Amino acid sequence: MAEPILQVRNLHTHFFADEGVVRAVDDTSFDLFAGRTLGIVGESGCGKSVTARSILRIVERPGRIVSGEILLRRADGSVTDLVKLPSDGLEMRAIRGGEIGLVFQEPMSSLSSFHSIGNQLIEAIRLHSSLSKRAARTRAIELLALVGIPRPSQRVDAYSFELSGGLRQRVMIALALAAEPRVLIADEPTTALDVTTQAQILELIRRLQQERALAVILITHDMGVIAEMADDVVVMYLGHEVEKGPVDAIFHAPRHPYTRSLLRSIPSVLAAPRARLATISGSIPHPFARPPGCPFHPRCPDHIRGVCEQSFPAEIVIGEDHVTACHLYTTVGARLPA
Amino acid sequence: MTQVLEVRSLRKHFPLRRGLLGRVAAHVKAVDDVSFTIARGETLSLVGESGCGKTTTSRCILRAITPTSGEIRFRGESGQEIDVAGLSRKQLRPLRRQMQMIFQDPFSSLNPRMTIAEIIGEPLLVNGMTDTATRNQRVAELLELVQLPHAYLNRFPHAFSGGQRQRIGIARALALHPSLIVADEPVSALDVSVQAQIVNLMLDLQDRLGLAYLFVAHDLSVVKHVSHRVAVMYVGRIVEIAPTASLFDTPRHPYTEALLSAVPVPDPRRRAQRIVLEGDVADPTHPPTGCHFHPRCRYAEDRCRIETPELVEVAPNHAVRCLRVRELFLSGVAAQA
Numbered sequence: 072m073a074e075p076i077l078q079v080r081n082l083h084t085h086f087f088a089d090e091g092v093v094r095a096v097d098d099t100s101f102d103l104f105a106g107r108t109l110g111i112v113g114e115s116g117c118g119k120s121v122t123a124r125s126i127l128r129i130v131e132r133p134g135r136i137v138s139g140e141i142l143l144r145r146a147d148g149s150v151t152d153l154v155k156l157p158s159d160g161l162e163m164r165a166i167r168g169g170e171i172g173l174v175f176q177e178p179m180s181s182l183s184s185f186h187s188i189g190n191q192l193i194e195a196i197r198l199h200s201s202l203s204k205r206a207a208r209t210r211a212i213e214l215l216a217l218v219g220i221p222r223p224s225q226r227v228d229a230y231s232f233e234l235s236g237g238l239r240q241r242v243m244i245a246l247a248l249a250a251e252p253r254v255l256i257a258d259e260p261t262t263a264l265d266v267t268t269q270a271q272i273l274e275l276i277r278r279l280q281q282e283r284a285l286a287v288i289l290i291t292h293d294m295g296v297i298a299e300m301a302d303d304v305v306v307m308y309l310g311h312e313v314e315k316g317p318v319d320a321i322f323h324a325p326r327h328p329y330t331r332s333l334l335r336s337i338p339s340v341l342a343a344p345r346a347r348l349a350t351i352s353g354s355i356p357h358p359f360a361r362p363p364g365c366p367f368h369p370r371c372p373d374h375i376r377g378v379c380e381q382s383f384p385a386e387i388v389i390g391e392d393h394v395t396a397c398h399l400y401t402t403v404g405a406r407l408p409a
Numbered sequence: 410m411t412q413v414l415e416v417r418s419l420r421k422h423f424p425l426r427r428g429l430l431g432r433v434a435a436h437v438k439a440v441d442d443v444s445f446t447i448a449r450g451e452t453l454s455l456v457g458e459s460g461c462g463k464t465t466t467s468r469c470i471l472r473a474i475t476p477t478s479g480e481i482r483f484r485g486e487s488g489q490e491i492d493v494a495g496l497s498r499k500q501l502r503p504l505r506r507q508m509q510m511i512f513q514d515p516f517s518s519l520n521p522r523m524t525i526a527e528i529i530g531e532p533l534l535v536n537g538m539t540d541t542a543t544r545n546q547r548v549a550e551l552l553e554l555v556q557l558p559h560a561y562l563n564r565f566p567h568a569f570s571g572g573q574r575q576r577i578g579i580a581r582a583l584a585l586h587p588s589l590i591v592a593d594e595p596v597s598a599l600d601v602s603v604q605a606q607i608v609n610l611m612l613d614l615q616d617r618l619g620l621a622y623l624f625v626a627h628d629l630s631v632v633k634h635v636s637h638r639v640a641v642m643y644v645g646r647i648v649e650i651a652p653t654a655s656l657f658d659t660p661r662h663p664y665t666e667a668l669l670s671a672v673p674v675p676d677p678r679r680r681a682q683r684i685v686l687e688g689d690v691a692d693p694t695h696p697p698t699g700c701h702f703h704p705r706c707r708y709a710e711d712r713c714r715i716e717t718p719e720l721v722e723v724a725p726n727h728a729v730r731c732l733r734v735r736e737l738f739l740s741g742v743a744a745q746a
Contacts, residue, residue: 114600235689265458267686270671274685295673318677336605338630340672340742344653346634348605354570
């Protein structure tokens, strides 16, 4: 395979609150390739959004990146460690929204209602290029057409509140593409949308990715969206990556008890009507009260007493590009789940 | 089966006022001729996208808002059928406790200054259970019903997770032995691992207590797990209503087919060729003529623009609002492969 365009190495992002330290991201590593989609999936507090914000260097205080590397391969082939750049410096500002585009969940609050969508696009285009105002406007209309907005030459003067949720999310994607990024980070891009609109937006992201060989990081809590979109998957729980691998292995040969339980507990349109769901006992612990050892052990159906609460499991390779962090696969005599 | 609720030709039109004098410029037909029934122990789900009128329908039934016209016939514990649609606030009071609501957001629907005992006990107190000991005993029973430990009685809502708060909301709704529960998106704010627990709890409570549920949701996967029957709404109208299995396996309305096709299936080997609907849900202020769905329908013909389809029964308990229903063969979820 080609060189990864983005490599995250042993990333630790912690929040230093008065009540204690929240290790929101605790030792995450993954590679991202051009033309491929990496899905990061997990429930609230798992650190998926903080991972994205760390890459973009927009972690808000009291959070900060404690250690790790975020290596971005530039267009000229050189490699830059984003962790070493000042977060509000010129270079990072050029990368953020330039080489790395981003799409957030809430298109209403991410777009300004005081400026027309055209002006917001023109601003983004001119920030990362030397186009004239007139040329940037033409480019803005092209971008709106690219993301499938009907009548783009009229809509360019519309305001975000005049558009439906789906159209707003298309504008967000146009904004993210304004500077021709090579990496696109989409954080829950369809969560606020209706299911038919979600299908449209996912289709759009897929088409744009194919046309431009974009490397996409898709962050979501929805296993269905992951199954539909991702090539590679990272499953996170309470700041830890518990399992990562190719999408088919994650769904058809999941090895970590959390991934297995999560997949069993999702409702599906293919289930029998009124079928009871498999459940995971308990609830996600409060971030200040993270269990010792493996953070999943109090809810784990395969918990090995005397082992799982003692130490954090090391990552172990269990298949091609398939890695999990679980004591079951390293403890002698452990009974493997069927 | 005993019918608990029968809704007939329910309409709710909101006036749109314009200008200084607030003249009524148009009406939003949020709910337009909706009819259905729910029996004891049965779940009927109302599904559809934002603005389809599913929440407005549920609010009319609870009489949080007054419907423009139509009947809402409710059979209470006395066994007598009463049309709730026309009752005054005072006449409604004795009926209110028989129809209860479970809310979407467990974080904003519980008063942060009240203990769990007070939150669950409040409806009992308001309805005349003034003796503290009896009331506390009933609260304890209710906690057990929703599988929460007694020790939680004197704690405040902030100490609980989303799933536990939703259990508290359910306990409060059950306090007065209701026969109908309206649940508007009760699990959509919860994490997947917790959502499953609440879905199962609602199923168990229904079996134990014979509750009738009106379940309002946009997530078709959750709907599949809770419903006996499903009604699909589009721009204020029911376009298809059927038993759950029929609706998912053999949908007969093109909108239902598209809606089912759009649901992501958690299996990468089933990445389907989706039916991607063009455009957005129609604006209920200016709904399209004829069949409201015709501008987005891939089977639309000229007559769909002109003629308004009626809801027609095509099989037992299966009714569809589509002019071409006899000619179309649509695919359900099993066919997606």
